[in-house]
Amino acid sequence: EVQLVESGGALVQPGGSLRLSCAASGFTVSDNYMSWVRQAPGKGLEWVSVIYSGGSTYYTDSVKGRFTISRHNFKNTLYLQMNSLRPEDTAVYYCATGAANDYWGQGTQVTVSS
Amino acid sequence: DIQMTQSPSSLSASVGDRITITCRASQGISNYLAWFQQKPGKAPKSLIYAASNLQSGVPSKFSGSGSGTDFTLSISSLQPEDFATYYCQQYKSYPRTFGQGTKVEIK
Numbered sequence: 001e002v003q004l005v006e007s008g009g010a011l012v013q014p015g016g017s018l019r020l021s022c023a024a025s026g027f028t029v030s031d032n033y034m035s036w037v038r039q040a041p042g043k044g045l046e047w048v049s050v051i052y053s054g055g056s057t058y059y060t061d062s063v064k065g066r067f068t069i070s071r072h073n074f075k076n077t078l079y080l081q082m083n084s085l086r087p088e089d090t091a092v093y094y095c096a097t098g099a100a101n102d103y104w105g106q107g108t109q110v111t112v113s114s
Numbered sequence: 115d116i117q118m119t120q121s122p123s124s125l126s127a128s129v130g131d132r133i134t135i136t137c138r139a140s141q142g143i144s145n146y147l148a149w150f151q152q153k154p155g156k157a158p159k160s161l162i163y164a165a166s167n168l169q170s171g172v173p174s175k176f177s178g179s180g181s182g183t184d185f186t187l188s189i190s191s192l193q194p195e196d197f198a199t200y201y202c203q204q205y206k207s208y209p210r211t212f213g214q215g216t217k218v219e220i221k
Contacts, residue, residue, distance in 0.1 A: 035210075044201065044212055044214050044215045045150075045158065045201055045203070046212065047209055047210035047211065050210070058209070060209045094157055094158070098163075099205055100148040100164070100203075101160060102160050102163065104160070106156075
């Protein structure tokens with residue numbers, strides 16, 4: 001059974017950093033297309049980033065240069081390193097797998113506020 | 115960027131009704147279109163991929179169609195557990211983009 005469990009969300013001040021984790025089971029992260037999607041309070045879904053099995057990565061414009069997606073093959077875990085955080089980054093962050101986002105984790109809350 | 119526009123933004127329906135939600139892409143995306151269901155406080159759940167393919171375990175009351183720029187999600191015989199917000203998403207090009215969502219409420 002595919003399972004994704006996010007962690008690492010927290011309250012952080014503007015300009016701060018945070019690393020989100022997404023622990024996977026039931027499949028191999030490094031063999032799959034893995035994404036981060038976020039949802040600001042009361043808003044819709046926003047795609048953030050993706051990493052391909054071959055290692056290629058893509059980002060939405062608003063996070064380019066600030067966020068980095070990566071994975072740890074041995075730990076079967078996906079990460080999102082978030083630097084220079086802004087209040088507008090406040091959201092629930094979900095990880096998902098599959099080209100069509102077939103499976104999702106339960107999400108982790110990131111709040112950027114002073 | 116490809117813009118995804120859903121209509122309506124919200125709708126009220128009764129248990130047992132059949133409803134249809136439309137998703138329009140600002141440019142052709144072939145069949146690279148997925149549909150998701152989200153209930154309050156929960157993660158999205160994938161319903162359909164490649165415009166018309168049902169995810170494993172999703173009941174056949176859900177169906178999707180379309181290609182190019184115009185797509186639909188239909189739900190037959192609405193039940194209380196189907197009242198939720200539905201999103202479409204294109205995965206033809208980057209950045210991936212979602213529709214703004216359609217909230218389905220009980221009449």
